[in-house]
Amino acid sequence: xxxxxxxxxRRDMIKFLRDRRQLITSLTRPFLWLLAFxxxxxxxxxxxxxGADYVSFLVPGLAAMTVLFASMFAAISIVxxxxxxxxxxxxxxPVPRGAxxxxxxxxxxxxxxxxxSLMLLLSPLxxxxxxxxxxxxxxxxxxxFGMTVNALGIIVAARMKSFEGFGAVVNFVIQPVFFLSGxxxxxxxxxxxxxxxxxxxxxxxxxxxVRGLCIGHHSFPLLLDVAVILGSAVIFAALATRAFRKMEx
Amino acid sequence: MSAAIExxxxxxxxxxxxxxxxxxxxxxxxxxxxxxxxxxxxKTTTIKILCTLLQxxxxxxxxxxxxxxxxxxxxxxxxxxxxxxxALDDRLTAEENLMLHAVAYRVPRADRQARIDESLxxxxxFDRRKDLTRTFSGGMKxxxxxxxxxxxxxxxxxxxxxxxxxxxxxxxRTWEVLRELRKKYGTTLFLTTxxxxxxxxxxxxxxxxxxxxxxxxxPAALKQRVGKxxxxxxxxxxxxxxxxxxxxxxxxxxxxxxxxxxxxxEGDAFIVKLLTASDRPPLEGISVRRPTLDDVFLSLxxxxxxxxxxEGNAAKLRAxxxxxx
Numbered sequence: 001x002x003x004x005x006x007x008x009x010r011r012d013m014i015k016f017l018r019d020r021r022q023l024i025t026s027l028t029r030p031f032l033w034l035l036a037f038x039x040x041x042x043x044x045x046x047x048x049x050x051g052a053d054y055v056s057f058l059v060p061g062l063a064a065m066t067v068l069f070a071s072m073f074a075a076i077s078i079v080x081x082x083x084x085x086x087x088x089x090x091x092x093x094p095v096p097r098g099a100x101x102x103x104x105x106x107x108x109x110x111x112x113x114x115x116x117s118l119m120l121l122l123s124p125l126x127x128x129x130x131x132x133x134x135x136x137x138x139x140x141x142x143x144x145f146g147m148t149v150n151a152l153g154i155i156v157a158a159r160m161k162s163f164e165g166f167g168a169v170v171n172f173v174i175q176p177v178f179f180l181s182g183x184x185x186x187x188x189x190x191x192x193x194x195x196x197x198x199x200x201x202x203x204x205x206x207x208x209x210v211r212g213l214c215i216g217h218h219s220f221p222l223l224l225d226v227a228v229i230l231g232s233a234v235i236f237a238a239l240a241t242r243a244f245r246k247m248e249x
Numbered sequence: 250m251s252a253a254i255e256x257x258x259x260x261x262x263x264x265x266x267x268x269x270x271x272x273x274x275x276x277x278x279x280x281x282x283x284x285x286x287x288x289x290x291x292k293t294t295t296i297k298i299l300c301t302l303l304q305x306x307x308x309x310x311x312x313x314x315x316x317x318x319x320x321x322x323x324x325x326x327x328x329x330x331x332x333x334x335x336a337l338d339d340r341l342t343a344e345e346n347l348m349l350h351a352v353a354y355r356v357p358r359a360d361r362q363a364r365i366d367e368s369l370x371x372x373x374x375f376d377r378r379k380d381l382t383r384t385f386s387g388g389m390k391x392x393x394x395x396x397x398x399x400x401x402x403x404x405x406x407x408x409x410x411x412x413x414x415x416x417x418x419x420x421x422r423t424w425e426v427l428r429e430l431r432k433k434y435g436t437t438l439f440l441t442t443x444x445x446x447x448x449x450x451x452x453x454x455x456x457x458x459x460x461x462x463x464x465x466x467x468p469a470a471l472k473q474r475v476g477k478x479x480x481x482x483x484x485x486x487x488x489x490x491x492x493x494x495x496x497x498x499x500x501x502x503x504x505x506x507x508x509x510x511x512x513x514x515e516g517d518a519f520i521v522k523l524l525t526a527s528d529r530p531p532l533e534g535i536s537v538r539r540p541t542l543d544d545v546f547l548s549l550x551x552x553x554x555x556x557x558x559x560e561g562n563a564a565k566l567r568a569x570x571x572x573x574x
Binding site: 003004007008011014015018019081084085086087088089090091092093094095096 | 301302325334339340353397
């Protein structure tokens with residue numbers, strides 16, 4: 001069982017690592033945000049956090065964003081594999097559906113982790129300043145967030161029969177999750193209604209934890225962040241397994 | 250011969266469409282069994298139910314004595330499936346595809362490499378084992394899928410339209426491989442096809458149409474059922490020959506270009522009889538055509554098996570069915 005999960009995980013990783021172009025293009029998104037948004041607004045943004053400048057403040061939010069996009073779009077492989085037939089080969093094999101889902105979630109999370117690590121590693125080159133040990137400590141949390149997001153992607157992919165359908169639904173989900181997470185701004189100054197929305201978004205707690213670890217600014221206790229991150233991963237993984245079981249080739 | 254596959258009154262409906270309307274048959278161990286019928290006859294649906302990808306609406310199917318609905322995972326261990334459309338991961342190499350399969354089917358670690366090499370040799374792809382499968386031609390992909398189907402030594406191998414879209418040479422080679430496979434491992438083969446000449450390779454054929462089996466027998470017996478051979482004789486005196494045929498042998502004939510044609514049982518023996526008859530008019534040429542499975546299909550359903558014309562519609566229907574389930 002573990003061996004099968006590993007073999008399936010390894011398959012996705014091999015394909016990810018073979019496709020260098022994808023790895024490089026995936027880094028353009030956070031750096032575009034960092035350069036255009038970070039430097040564009042740095043002069044006019046006065047953060048309540050004191051010390052850190054806006055570029056450094058953005059880095060944790062963009063690290064979480066990188067995971068959000070990478071892990072969500074990794075789930076499109078299910079739509080892809082159904083379209084091109086490989087999924088049937090998996091579904092007809094004597095492999096528990098749960099093992100396939102576990103491998104997908106772990107691979108989606110691992111690819112997202114590679115991308116976000118690169119992003120964190122390279123961001124000091126454009127002038128971001130943060131605690132490197134804090135960034136290192138953030139990686140497990142970002143990885144678990146990656147599992148949650150990939151599980152959500154699987155839930156969508158299990159119902160979608162086309163790339164277009166998947167793309168449309170995922171964009172519909174991904175944009176509000178990103179913009180209403182505090183990735184781009186401190187949540188302390190938000191109006192009450194908007195703040196309530198941010199508080200039910202699991203990504204807010206990821207951003208908060210990573211920002212706390214990297215630049216020492218956070219709104220919630222770290223323990224609460226970790227609890228939400230772990231809890232949402234468990235819930236979404238369970239839902240993804242259920243959705244995948246119900247799916248037919 | 251013990252039964253490898255036993256199907257009783259199997260039915261499957263999609264919303265309002267009845268794709269399979271009650272089929273039943275038994276396949277013996279080591280048999281090559283073909284499902285022959287036009288696109289949309291319910292062949293793929295039947296195969297999907299047998300290999301646990303779809304649930305039947307009613308009826309039972311047992312593979313190696315195991316009920317497919319009750320113990321799907323036990324069934325999955327014993328079968329191999331080669332789908333109509335390639336189901337390879339085309340961004341992995343040939344060898345990686347087979348290795349993944351070997352792990353998924355719990356081939357003991359110590360045996361894996363040997364089995365993979367043997368399978369690749371078997372289909373003549375050993376030299377290409379390190380190449381990405383996306384670089385393979387259609388025929389090579391199909392052979393690689395057969396190789397993959399062998400890695401876990403299934404008792405029963407399902408092949409859905411195994412040679413559709415392949416050129417004649419590759420089709421012939423694929424069949425060589427399949428026959429060798431049965432000979433070497435005693436594998437039971439269940440395949441669907443809409444090619445008559447492909448069906449000739451089967452031990453027995455079930456002819457399916459509109460979700461029902463309309464005939465089930467060996468290819469020879471099915472052709473026997475249509476019966477007579479058609480003889481075409483060229484002669485300068487068709488009237489004389491027609492008279493002889495009707496007076497001496499009681500055969501009716503029809504005039505054809507440069508002679509006439511008639512139907513007779515055991516045409517080859519009849520030709521000898523006719524040639525040695527002293528009172529026949531001079532013949533310029535004579536040929537015998539045995540009934541084909543096309544004739545069988547025509548006589549059973551009143552239609553030709555649709556190969557070209559309806560292909561587009563059938564493909565659409567298949568896409569629809571796939572989308573639904």
